Amino acid sequence: xxxxxxxxxxxxxxxxxxxxxxxxxxxxxxxxxxxxxxxxxxxxxxxxxxxxxxxxxxxxxxxxxxxxxxxxxxxxxxxxxxxxxxxxxxxxxxxxxxxxxxxxxxxxxxxxxxxxxxxxxxxxxxxxxxxxxxxxxxxxxxxxxxxxxxxxxxxxxxxxxxxxxxxxxxxxxxxxxxxxxxxxxxxxxxxxxxxxxxxxxxxxxxxxxxxxxxxxxxxxxxxxxxxxxxxxxxxxxxxxxxxxxxxxxxxxxxxxxxxxxxxxxxxxxxxxxxxxxxxxxxxxxxxxxxxxxxxxxxxxxxxxxxxxxxxxxxxxxxx
Amino acid sequence: xxxxxxxxxxxxxxxxxxxxxxxxxxxxxxxxxxxxxxxxxxxxxxxxxxxxxxxxxxxxxxxxxxxxxxxxxxxxxxxxxxxxxxxxxxxxxxxxxxxxxxxxxxxxxxxxxxxxxxxxxxxxxxxxxxxxxxxxxxxxxxxxxxxxxxxxxxxxxxxxxxxxxxxxxxxxxxxxxxxxxxxxxxxxxxxxxxxxxxxxxxxxxxxxxxxxxxxxxxxxxxxxxxxxxxxxxxxxxxxxxxxxxxxxxxxxxxxxxxxxxxxxxxxxxxxxxxxxxxxxxxxxxxxxxxxxxxxxxxxxxxxxxxxxxxxxxxxxxxx
Numbered sequence: 087x088x089x090x091x092x093x094x095x096x097x098x099x100x101x102x103x104x105x106x107x108x109x110x111x112x113x114x115x116x117x118x119x120x121x122x123x124x125x126x127x128x129x130x131x132x133x134x135x136x137x138x139x140x141x142x143x144x145x146x147x148x149x150x151x152x153x154x155x156x157x158x159x160x161x162x163x164x165x166x167x168x169x170x171x172x173x174x175x176x177x178x179x180x181x182x183x184x185x186x187x188x189x190x191x192x193x194x195x196x197x198x199x200x201x202x203x204x205x206x207x208x209x210x211x212x213x214x215x216x217x218x219x220x221x222x223x224x225x226x227x228x229x230x231x232x233x234x235x236x237x238x239x240x241x242x243x244x245x246x247x248x249x250x251x252x253x254x255x256x257x258x259x260x261x262x263x264x265x266x267x268x269x270x271x272x273x274x275x276x277x278x279x280x281x282x283x284x285x286x287x288x289x290x291x292x293x294x295x296x297x298x299x300x301x302x303x304x305x306x307x308x309x310x311x312x313x314x315x316x317x318x319x320x321x322x323x324x325x326x327x328x329x330x331x332x333x334x335x336x337x338x339x340x341x342x343x344x345x346x347x348x349x350x351x352x353x354x355x356x357x358x359x360x361x362x363x364x365x366x367x368x369x370x371x372x373x374x375x376x377x378x379x380x381x382x383x384x385x386x387x388x389x390x391x392x393x394x395x396x397x398x399x400x401x402x403x404x405x
Numbered sequence: 406x407x408x409x410x411x412x413x414x415x416x417x418x419x420x421x422x423x424x425x426x427x428x429x430x431x432x433x434x435x436x437x438x439x440x441x442x443x444x445x446x447x448x449x450x451x452x453x454x455x456x457x458x459x460x461x462x463x464x465x466x467x468x469x470x471x472x473x474x475x476x477x478x479x480x481x482x483x484x485x486x487x488x489x490x491x492x493x494x495x496x497x498x499x500x501x502x503x504x505x506x507x508x509x510x511x512x513x514x515x516x517x518x519x520x521x522x523x524x525x526x527x528x529x530x531x532x533x534x535x536x537x538x539x540x541x542x543x544x545x546x547x548x549x550x551x552x553x554x555x556x557x558x559x560x561x562x563x564x565x566x567x568x569x570x571x572x573x574x575x576x577x578x579x580x581x582x583x584x585x586x587x588x589x590x591x592x593x594x595x596x597x598x599x600x601x602x603x604x605x606x607x608x609x610x611x612x613x614x615x616x617x618x619x620x621x622x623x624x625x626x627x628x629x630x631x632x633x634x635x636x637x638x639x640x641x642x643x644x645x646x647x648x649x650x651x652x653x654x655x656x657x658x659x660x661x662x663x664x665x666x667x668x669x670x671x672x673x674x675x676x677x678x679x680x681x682x683x684x685x686x687x688x689x690x691x692x693x694x695x696x697x698x699x700x701x702x703x704x705x706x707x708x709x710x711x712x713x714x715x716x717x718x719x720x721x722x723x724x
Contacts, residue, residue, distance in 0.1 A: 174569070177508075177511070177512050177515070177565075177566070177569070177570075178512065186505075189496075189504075192496070213564070213568075222545060223544050223545045224544045225542050225543050226541060226543075226544065226643065227546055228641060229564050229568075230565060230569070231565055231568070232562070232565050232569065234561075234565065235561035235562045235565035236562075238557075238558075238561045239557075239558035239561045239562065242546075242553075242555075243500070243551070243558065245547040245549070245554065246496075246548050246549060246550055246551050246553065246554035249533075249548075249684065250493070250496070250549070250550065250551065250684050322547060324545065364569055365569050
């Protein structure tokens with residue numbers, strides 16, 4: 087896929103979006119739309135004023151795309167509800183931002199004849215099928231969270247727009263993404279708790295949750311390799327993008343305590359549920375043969391990716 | 406599933422909804438919400454004033470469910486965009502009515518503690534995979550129409566509500582449903598055209614489209630058998646519901662011309678595309694072993710179902 091020279095990134099001040107904005111702007115013009123809802127201050131300070139980057143404070147549910155989409159070649163649509171557990175109490179959050187926001191973008195792209203879309207989906211679309219290794223062809227798809235449902239609903243409409251309206255889209259179902267400027271996730275939450283009180287650490291779930299973690303740098307490289315090796319006959323295609331091994335929450339806890347020199351000092355209290363929250367999928371495995379066949383390999387495994395993320399989080403104030 | 410005695414049917418004056426309202430009202434109290442958008446006059450005249458049926462002129466996108474959902478045991482959610490081809494030019498129609506309308510119902514059911522949902526989905530969720538016989542577990546799911554996308558998006562959220570909020574739902578993916586009071590479909594369209602001009606008949610697509618047709622009576626019996634034989638451990642379950650054989654559009658044309666005594670008189674003009682319209686899936690096959698295992702069998706095969714529908718349509722004014 088030739089993504090062209092004019093790129094729009096929604097959620098471009100978020101964790102993953104800002105990484106892409108920074109990298110892509112080295113060669114192409116990037117417009118960022120972001121509503122500053124995530125912890126965007128650091129990303130804003132890092133990206134604002136850079137060559138090739140223009141930042142607009144806009145919400146994808148209300149913005150006038152006529153101001154931004156004409157002349158855009160490719161949209162990287164990272165704006166979404168990234169706080170998965172917030173959907174637990176409010177079924178509207180994911181639906182509004184992810185489902186409606188994506189559908190609104192799709193109809194607007196059609197209107198302004200923007201043909202290329204990169205969409206970050208997630209393992210949540212597969213539902214809770216334990217240790218089954220999930221290929222992109224897996225069925226049935228029965229999401230168990232509003233987050234997963236909203237991602238899959240967005241995929242449905244992207245597929246239909248590809249077949250109905252000549253859209254060209256690549257969807258990527260990520261493992262748990264970690265790295266610099268991450269604004270959510272288990273390591274983020276645990277370190278935040280320890281900053282409040284070092285004497286004890288309450289962990290959501292029994293700690294045996296086991297998932298593949300992937301560094302944002304590997305996400306970027308994976309997507310770019312997939313785009314370079316596109317089969318242009320397929321207007322719609324889906325790739326899992328994750329590491330092939332997993333680590334448990336208990337291992338992450340140990341790593342964090344070690345990094346903070348709190349091993350043996352902090353009392354760790356685990357929950358008695360397998361899942362960390364309602365809708366959490368405590369164990370999942372993604373088959374990544376499809377993207378690896380294109381030449382991608384992860385630079386960091388799950389443990390290395392988390393170590394990098396933990397180092398970053400420890401050094402940064404994100405309270 | 407014990408559906409209880411208080412039933413709400415959205416789209417209860419539509420083709421399939423009105424059939425269910427009529428049958429269910431023989432034993433239970435039925436509230437119908439319908440916005441009179443389909444050709445509802447005949448259904449209204451037939452159902453209004455019947456014992457156990459109360460009809461409200463309401464739109465599922467705007468109604469105040471507080472007026473209707475308290476004390477309801479089960480919702481049969483038939484309100485949807487049934488004019489599949491209308492979605493071709495307007496990607497908003499299916500999204501608004503089917504996706505947003507279903508999500509709005511789900512959040513309202515949660516609010517008023519209504520636990521049971523029966524949802525009519527369709528073969529469109531599977532996308533276009535030619536003659537592959539599709540079981541409920543088939544993946545990947547890549548809808549090629551806004552209609553299919555909206556149905557699958559609704560399924561996604563139903564699945565999530567089942568896992569997150571204790572909803573109990575049964576989803577049925579229908580073949581092409583035909584029968585009395587049908588308001589769309591190939592036979593309906595062709596007979597309507599012939600009423601305008603008997604001299605020629607323009608058919609959408611090359612006529613070799615081949616699909617399973619199922620009579621609304623078999624839909625009703627299938628759903629009721631599935632509900633009686635529910636595994637209560639599964640809060641969410643999906644069933645294909647279709648006949649196991651198929652007929653082509655050319656066969657339907659012949660049957661209609663014969664029934665109208667126009668064989669050899671009307672010049673039939675076929676299109677040169679396989680699909681009847683953009684997003685049409687010209688050939689599909691549904692594996693129905695799952696529901697047949699529960700004891701269901703169709704009373705009418707595809708040809709018989711269409712013959713009944715054609716007889717009905719010829720006798721009725723629906724212009």
